[in-house]
Amino acid sequence: MDLYEDEVALWSxxxxxxxxxxxxxxxxxxxxxxxxxxxxxxxxxxxxxxxxSEDK
Amino acid sequence: xxxxxxxxxxxxxxxxxxxxxxxxxxxARLKRKRLTPAQRAEYNRQLQNEGGFLTVADRxxxxxxxINFHSExxxxxxxxxxxxxxxxxxxxMENIRDGQGQQTFEKQWVVVDRTEPTRFFLESVSPGxxxxxxxxxxxxSDNEIKGPIYLYxxxxxxxxxxxxxxxxxxxxxxxxxxxxFGVNFDIQVKDVPLSNDPSD
Numbered sequence: 001m002d003l004y005e006d007e008v009a010l011w012s013x014x015x016x017x018x019x020x021x022x023x024x025x026x027x028x029x030x031x032x033x034x035x036x037x038x039x040x041x042x043x044x045x046x047x048x049x050x051x052x053s054e055d056k
Numbered sequence: 057x058x059x060x061x062x063x064x065x066x067x068x069x070x071x072x073x074x075x076x077x078x079x080x081x082x083x084a085r086l087k088r089k090r091l092t093p094a095q096r097a098e099y100n101r102q103l104q105n106e107g108g109f110l111t112v113a114d115r116x117x118x119x120x121x122x123i124n125f126h127s128e129x130x131x132x133x134x135x136x137x138x139x140x141x142x143x144x145x146x147x148x149m150e151n152i153r154d155g156q157g158q159q160t161f162e163k164q165w166v167v168v169d170r171t172e173p174t175r176f177f178l179e180s181v182s183p184g185x186x187x188x189x190x191x192x193x194x195x196x197s198d199n200e201i202k203g204p205i206y207l208y209x210x211x212x213x214x215x216x217x218x219x220x221x222x223x224x225x226x227x228x229x230x231x232x233x234x235x236x237f238g239v240n241f242d243i244q245v246k247d248v249p250l251s252n253d254p255s256d
Contacts, residue, residue, distance in 0.1 A: 001092055044216055047090050048114070 001040045010046065014039045063127050065137050067120035069242040070112050070207070074120030077167065078219075079107030079141055084118050098214050108142060109152075110165040112207075112220045122246060123147065131175040131191050131199070136167060148173035149190060149224045161229060162208065162236075165222040174224065177201045178243075187240045190224040204238035 003011055018035050068075040076084075082103040086096065113120070122137040134147040148170070149163035163174075175191040189201045206226050210233060212219045218233060226236050 004090060041216060044092070044095075047088070050115075 001043070003043065007043050007046070011039050011043055014042050063125060065122055065124050065246045067122060067244045067246065069120065069244070070239060072242075073116055074113045074118055075110055075241070076113045076118060076121045077107060077136070077138075077142060078109050078111050079103055080119065080121065080138075081111055081113055082107065084114065095214060095217075098212070098217070108145075108167040109221050110147060111222075120244075125178075128175075131177060133173050133175055142167045145169060146173040150174075162206075162223040162225045162227045165205070165224075181240050184242055184244075185240050186243050187238075204240075206236035207239045208236045209233045 015035055018038070019032075022035075023031065079102075082099045085091075085099045086103070091099070110121070119138075124135040124137040125132045126135060136142045136145050136147065145167040146169070147165060148168045150166050150168055151159055151163050152166060154160050177189045177191050179187040179189055181187050188205050189203065190205065191199060191201055203224065203226070205222050205224060207220060208223055208229075209218050209220045210229075210231050222239075223236065226238075228235055
């Protein structure tokens with residue numbers, strides 16, 4: 001899945017935080033792909049929310 | 057709100073979100089920015105082939121489906137009154153083929169052309185809220201009021217896009233995300249047509 005520039009920070013942040021919480025050295029490297037796929041789905045959900053600016 | 061006795065047009069809402077036909081939901085989703093190619097292809101596919109079942113909109117500001125409630129001795133038949141693909145068609149609970157080509161066990165609330173649709177009885181739960189109880193079809197000359205409408209949710213072809221649809225039966229199917237449960241709808245009456253002609 002392609003990421004837009006303003007989504008990169010969010011995606012990387014999600015992966016980093018999930019890794020620090022779940023990763024141990026005994027886990028197989030496939031866990032990286034699983035977390036990356038999860039981050040993709042997170043971005044897809046994020047895109048469903050529209051951002052509105054407050055009108056004054 | 058007293059039980060409406062005559063024909064009227066109204067919008068239905070489920071927990072604040074409008075009821076729409078699936079083609080309206082797909083049109084709204086196709087307007088979103090940043091769709092992936094898979095999402096765009098799936099929404100277009102559903103727009104072409106699965107547009108005719110009643111579902112719940114994603115967003116609360118989506119244009120709700122305008123439904124003509126035609127009263128015959130306090131039993132209502134429903135017709136689509138929103139201009140577009142299905143204007144004038146009846147809304148009824150029918151057995152249909154699902155995406156795998158199998159006849160569904162539970163009936164779905166869909167648009168049909170046939171002349172004997174499901175009839176409904178509107179039970180007023182509280183002001184502005186109704187429970188739509190289904191009544192047997194007119195041909196069987198059975199006027200007994202049966203059960204409420206149940207909300208079903210099943211996974212769609214895309215992982216994060218579940219399909220919600222309605223039925224008059226409660227069957228726990230294999231591919232459902234949760235047990236179906238009876239629902240109430242919030243109703244907003246739009247206007248009362250002057251004649252009782254159902255094609256208005």
